[in-house]
Amino acid sequence: MISNTGFWAFLRRDLLLINRRRGEVASPLIFFIMAATFVPLATTPDAELLKDIAPGIIWVMALLATLLSAESLFASDYQDGSLEQLLISPQLIVMPVLGKVTAHWLTTGLPLTLVSPLLGLLLSLPTDGYLPMMAGLAVGTGCLSLLAALGAALTVSLPKGGLLLTLIVMPLYMPVIIFGSATAQYSIQGLAWTGPLAILGAMLALAIALCPLAISSVLRLTTIN
Amino acid sequence: MNWNWFYRMGSPRWFYESTSRWLPWLAALTFVLLAGGLVWGLAFAPQDAKQGNSFRIIYLHVPASFLALAGYFLMATAGAIGLIWKMKLSYMVMKCAAPLGAVLTFLALFTGAVWGKPTWGSYWVWDARVTSMLILLFLYLGVLALQYAFDSKDVGNKASAILALVGTVNIPIIYKSVDWWFTLHQPATIRFTEAPSMHPDMFQPLLVMILGFYCFYAVALILSVRVEILARERKTSWVRERVKQATQNTLGAGL
Amino acid sequence: MVVGPSLLSVKDLCFERDDTQIIDSVCLDLSDGEILQIEGPNGSGKTTLLRLLTSALTPTRGNIYYRGKALSECRFEYLSDLLFLGHQSAVKVTLSAEENLSWMTGRSTVCEELLSALDSVQLTGYSDVPCYRLSAGQQRRVALARLLISDAKLWILDEPFAALDSQGVALVEDCMQKHLDGGGSVVLSTHQPVAMKAVRRYSLMDQAIQGAV
Numbered sequence A: 001m002i003s004n005t006g007f008w009a010f011l012r013r014d015l016l017l018i019n020r021r022r023g024e025v026a027s028p029l030i031f032f033i034m035a036a037t038f039v040p041l042a043t044t045p046d047a048e049l050l051k052d053i054a055p056g057i058i059w060v061m062a063l064l065a066t067l068l069s070a071e072s073l074f075a076s077d078y079q080d081g082s083l084e085q086l087l088i089s090p091q092l093i094v095m096p097v098l099g100k101v102t103a104h105w106l107t108t109g110l111p112l113t114l115v116s117p118l119l120g121l122l123l124s125l126p127t128d129g130y131l132p133m134m135a136g137l138a139v140g141t142g143c144l145s146l147l148a149a150l151g152a153a154l155t156v157s158l159p160k161g162g163l164l165l166t167l168i169v170m171p172l173y174m175p176v177i178i179f180g181s182a183t184a185q186y187s188i189q190g191l192a193w194t195g196p197l198a199i200l201g202a203m204l205a206l207a208i209a210l211c212p213l214a215i216s217s218v219l220r221l222t223t224i225n
Numbered sequence B: 001m002n003w004n005w006f007y008r009m010g011s012p013r014w015f016y017e018s019t020s021r022w023l024p025w026l027a028a029l030t031f032v033l034l035a036g037g038l039v040w041g042l043a044f045a046p047q048d049a050k051q052g053n054s055f056r057i058i059y060l061h062v063p064a065s066f067l068a069l070a071g072y073f074l075m076a077t078a079g080a081i082g083l084i085w086k087m088k089l090s091y092m093v094m095k096c097a098a099p100l101g102a103v104l105t106f107l108a109l110f111t112g113a114v115w116g117k118p119t120w121g122s123y124w125v126w127d128a129r130v131t132s133m134l135i136l137l138f139l140y141l142g143v144l145a146l147q148y149a150f151d152s153k154d155v156g157n158k159a160s161a162i163l164a165l166v167g168t169v170n171i172p173i174i175y176k177s178v179d180w181w182f183t184l185h186q187p188a189t190i191r192f193t194e195a196p197s198m199h200p201d202m203f204q205p206l207l208v209m210i211l212g213f214y215c216f217y218a219v220a221l222i223l224s225v226r227v228e229i230l231a232r233e234r235k236t237s238w239v240r241e242r243v244k245q246a247t248q249n250t251l252g253a254g255l
Numbered sequence C: 001m002v003v004g005p006s007l008l009s010v011k012d013l014c015f016e017r018d019d020t021q022i023i024d025s026v027c028l029d030l031s032d033g034e035i036l037q038i039e040g041p042n043g044s045g046k047t048t049l050l051r052l053l054t055s056a057l058t059p060t061r062g063n064i065y066y067r068g069k070a071l072s073e074c075r076f077e078y079l080s081d082l083l084f085l086g087h088q089s090a091v092k093v094t095l096s097a098e099e100n101l102s103w104m105t106g107r108s109t110v111c112e113e114l115l116s117a118l119d120s121v122q123l124t125g126y127s128d129v130p131c132y133r134l135s136a137g138q139q140r141r142v143a144l145a146r147l148l149i150s151d152a153k154l155w156i157l158d159e160p161f162a163a164l165d166s167q168g169v170a171l172v173e174d175c176m177q178k179h180l181d182g183g184g185s186v187v188l189s190t191h192q193p194v195a196m197k198a199v200r201r202y203s204l205m206d207q208a209i210q211g212a213v
Helices: A007-020 A023-042 A047-070 A072-079 A082-087 A094-107 A109-122 A127-154 A161-188 A194-222 B004-009 B012-044 B053-085 B088-120 B128-147 B153-185 B200-232 B237-254 C046-053 C075-080 C097-105 C112-120 C136-149 C166-181
Strands: C008-017 C020-030 C035-039 C061-066 C082-085 C154-158 C185-189 C199-203 C208-211
Touching: A007 A094, A023 A047, A023 A109, A047 A072, A047 A094, A047 A109, A047 A127, A047 A161, A072 A082, A072 A094, A072 A127, A082 A194, A094 A109, A094 A127, A094 A194, A109 A127, A127 A161, A127 A194, A127 B153, A161 A194, A161 B128, A161 B153, A194 B153, B012 B053, B012 B088, B012 B200, B053 B088, B053 B128, B053 B153, B053 B200, B088 B128, B088 B153, B088 B200, B128 B153, C008 C046, C020 C046, C035 C046, C046 C154, C046 C185, C075 C082, C082 C136, C097 C112, C097 C136, C112 C136, C136 C166, C166 C185
Parallel strands: C035 C185, C035 C199, C082 C154, C154 C185
Antiparallel strands: C008 C020, C008 C061, C199 C208
């Protein structure tokens, strides 16, 4: 009966819902900046040392920020019964799922990418590294969002699923982290950084193709029981 | 094609009764292989030219690493069979393969660390293979944690089966990425390549050990699946019958 | 008159979880213009049965037929004709009543039909208030307003009277009566006796249909 089951409908609705509670968008961003500030305090303010580890730190913080925000991806839909309604819609639920994940990326991955130069500045990342880092983050956080959504779907019915989500998703993040921070590191070292970026793009393509399918079958399993 | 054998295999009772028959033989074979391989490898194989006696830990390390990875694929395959054909037995296999694989992965990491100390001078080195093994352990732990997080066993089984399958898609990517990462960062001091051609006198006992580990894995898996079967089918008449017989036998022996 | 295949027919439906039989060999029949009430004490599997009927759960054994065709063959058709109202109303508390209803029915917010439906459930003047400011009963009414707009043939309602006052109950009953008169069918689960004439009751305890045919 519900005809609002397309990609755009869900993207629009989730953006509208998030727009009504903007605090939720700000939290991962503030976490991202705050946590990275601690690294020079805990290690050294030495610019030479910081610049080597800056890409890695930025990527680990982006990973944590994505994971922190992922729990809420399906939580409210699960609690108020919207997810159950989605499951009995006549259409395939792959596109709605992709719409929801896109909304998640637009409100976490994209803002993280946009504020990352600020972190680069704090962690004395050489200016050559800014553009590659942002390009890497833009593509890589897409993968992070898709995989986090899979974890969120698996743990949606669990009362304290947040930590478990982190546990099961983190090992899957390994390739994204490796190639993501390599993109920035290559450019700092003066190497061609488009190589690792292309691999990130390939991973994103694979994730877009497979994750929504996996997420929809997982939701069928975990939502109703 | 006749699929009867396939569905019969899915019956826990059939599995339990048929394994009862040949499990002792398999266990005996495992014992012979492991004991023979260990004595051969530890006492009779020649010393390594560079590493001396410390290399002998490969007789545990290599088979454990083999089984750790193969075990993950077995677990995921069992999960996939369960999801597709809704077979209870294959979920039981998956459930039992998870802790077994995690322990083997841990054993591989542990023996690797012990071996690393004399060879590399440190218990832990961020070598590509060691790192991949560590991630494999994390994957196992994730599957295990998810399995037991749900109130309903059926949902836990299905959810962890899907996670195991996702991991299977990811494992080749993880291995390749870690390999690539390693070549990027490899410090010159620990350049370590395994001798491409192992002397046959060293290699033959290793082969026996690998075979022995495979058999051991099979025995351990079958034993734990049998326990799982008894636990889940405890209300059925055939299990009750068995328990009754077993208690009578022990009572008789006790008197 | 030629009697075609019934709207919904359920044959030998079983559902098992963790080796426990939750639904055991249920057989049901529902024709156009009929209403069926699922009865049973708490934990007897009412919600599970309704979820099986909506195809959200897959039965362990048995089949559901929609107009004589197995559900697996006509999923799209069946689900397009179905309206399901669960325990949770699927009302988003951050959205207004109007926006919620528009989302659930796929009609635009300025639609006249939508506003008159909200009037009928006594939410006049609340249409643009975010739903977190409404009471539980009022939120339920937002979801029930779907019934007024829907053109689905088959309604599956899980505890539709929960959290409603007597006026609300009468409203829902009125709604269902109109739906039945128009040739639609209803399956519902409730503890309350339904004050309607033609209600057939299916008890999950004795697995039998009682009441008027």
